[in-house]
Amino acid sequence: MNQHPFRDVAIVGVHNTRQARVLEGYDSRTITMEAALGALADAGLTPLDVDGVTGGNLSAEFVYQHRIGPVWKSPSGLGIPAVLEAAAAIATGLASVVLISSGSAGAYTQRESTAPWTRPGNEFVAPFGMFTAAEFALIARRHMITFGTRPESLAEVAATIRNNGSANPEAVYYERGPFTPDDILHSRMIADPFHLLDCSTTSEGGCALVMAHADIARDLARPPVYVLGGGIDYYGPSYQNPPTFDLGGRRDPRYVNGWVGRRAAERAFATAGLGPADVDVCEFYDPFSFEIIRQFEAFGFCAEGEGGDFVLDGTIGPGGRHPITTDGGTMSYSHAGSQPQLLQRVTRAVEQLRGGCASRQVDGAEVAMCSNGGSGALFTDVLLLGKEAG
Amino acid sequence: MTLLRAQTGAIPRPKPSSLSKPFWDGLAAGELRFQRCGACHGATHTPALVCSRCGSGDLVWEVSSGRGVVETWTTVWRPQTPEFVVPYMPIVVAVDEGWQMLSNLIGCDHEAVVAGMPVELELHRLDDGVTLPYFRPIEAGA
Numbered sequence: 295m296n297q298h299p300f301r302d303v304a305i306v307g308v309h310n311t312r313q314a315r316v317l318e319g320y321d322s323r324t325i326t327m328e329a330a331l332g333a334l335a336d337a338g339l340t341p342l343d344v345d346g347v348t349g350g351n352l353s354a355e356f357v358y359q360h361r362i363g364p365v366w367k368s369p370s371g372l373g374i375p376a377v378l379e380a381a382a383a384i385a386t387g388l389a390s391v392v393l394i395s396s397g398s399a400g401a402y403t404q405r406e407s408t409a410p411w412t413r414p415g416n417e418f419v420a421p422f423g424m425f426t427a428a429e430f431a432l433i434a435r436r437h438m439i440t441f442g443t444r445p446e447s448l449a450e451v452a453a454t455i456r457n458n459g460s461a462n463p464e465a466v467y468y469e470r471g472p473f474t475p476d477d478i479l480h481s482r483m484i485a486d487p488f489h490l491l492d493c494s495t496t497s498e499g500g501c502a503l504v505m506a507h508a509d510i511a512r513d514l515a516r517p518p519v520y521v522l523g524g525g526i527d528y529y530g531p532s533y534q535n536p537p538t539f540d541l542g543g544r545r546d547p548r549y550v551n552g553w554v555g556r557r558a559a560e561r562a563f564a565t566a567g568l569g570p571a572d573v574d575v576c577e578f579y580d581p582f583s584f585e586i587i588r589q590f591e592a593f594g595f596c597a598e599g600e601g602g603d604f605v606l607d608g609t610i611g612p613g614g615r616h617p618i619t620t621d622g623g624t625m626s627y628s629h630a631g632s633q634p635q636l637l638q639r640v641t642r643a644v645e646q647l648r649g650g651c652a653s654r655q656v657d658g659a660e661v662a663m664c665s666n667g668g669s670g671a672l673f674t675d676v677l678l679l680g681k682e683a684g
Numbered sequence: 685m686t687l688l689r690a691q692t693g694a695i696p697r698p699k700p701s702s703l704s705k706p707f708w709d710g711l712a713a714g715e716l717r718f719q720r721c722g723a724c725h726g727a728t729h730t731p732a733l734v735c736s737r738c739g740s741g742d743l744v745w746e747v748s749s750g751r752g753v754v755e756t757w758t759t760v761w762r763p764q765t766p767e768f769v770v771p772y773m774p775i776v777v778a779v780d781e782g783w784q785m786l787s788n789l790i791g792c793d794h795e796a797v798v799a800g801m802p803v804e805l806e807l808h809r810l811d812d813g814v815t816l817p818y819f820r821p822i823e824a825g826a
Contacts, residue, residue: 428774
């Protein structure tokens, strides 16, 4: 049998800064620096131990300010793609300790409009009033038309995630609950079928993690968490073209945008030698309630069209077989601008596998699955993490 | 009862590219244009250099019937920017020639929309001369 490609790659440090609706006194640069130092401290490392960075251009700022160059740097990666890039860099010897940092503060100031990262600039969508809630709503509505998926299923997802956040002392919306599905359905409508409480929030904060070669990880403060597999699925640029459910590529009719992430999940599970039944924690990305239903179908946890029923039987809540988004996600924990939120599913999965989460710790968690993206955005990334190396 | 209407305010204007100029020029001339492939005869939208079905570069502009059916919709109550009057209704239209486009539904109550509803093009010229393509329900028997 071939060696696992990431057998020597571990996540050794994670940190979320304080998250808030508005972080007074910070900008994106300073909160990113704070996140980076926090993740290094968590790992028991210093800036001088870092020989690679990724996670967006603010990571380059860290290199300059701390004068740690020359280092390996990838300019592209955000969220899960950054983790996979860093894993590849470590596995191939391009770097041995990689810092992934991101942060956002002071980016959303025109509150009468939707957040700037939600508003597309393209000629074929912008004149029709599109923003992320509307983009994702068109996908959700198509699923409801085709499969009879009901608003009650969407509300169950939103109530579950918001209750997770309400129990999390680190969440921006700590102790705002409890929420029942009825509370979700009675909140004001934003973009049908999404009520206010079906949607993610906006907030500010930083998030960072440190990855290292297993030889280094063994001697560090925290138990290493291993990369078991991953995948990246794209259908094109986000928010520039009509977000259609049946948008497909020319290569394989099994893969359409409505279930984007299916190919990524198949690859991740194949690399890991695991399947959906092995996943103990589903740190799924939650921009809108329907996206959780869609991801359970895309990732193979249930059949196409069955996601609405899948989330109703207690499976996704605390103590369920596939607990979701355990810290409250973007709906309640923090959205943290356009970028850190993509990394925050990973930091929480790491904490779940280490044990000792501030809230909603999943007992005996061995394998966690993280995701980014969604059908309104034409992409989905997945990551499988484990307590034991692959 | 809330009648869905075309927007008239300072909403985002399209900025045509060299690729999309024929589409926007077509609307100004009263036509809804799309690209047809000379190799596989499939339709392509948004404007592209190659056919979305077969990859051929043999694309020719054609004029659409402007008719189709509503494939999916959302009623928006929290606008993208304050310049949009709510509610408005983004829709994906499956156009008769076999392509899909994003637009807004107008000319009916926001609760009247159903999947598969037949719709037709209705052009609206903004005060600065930009023409936007909207869709309205096709009256029974029309």
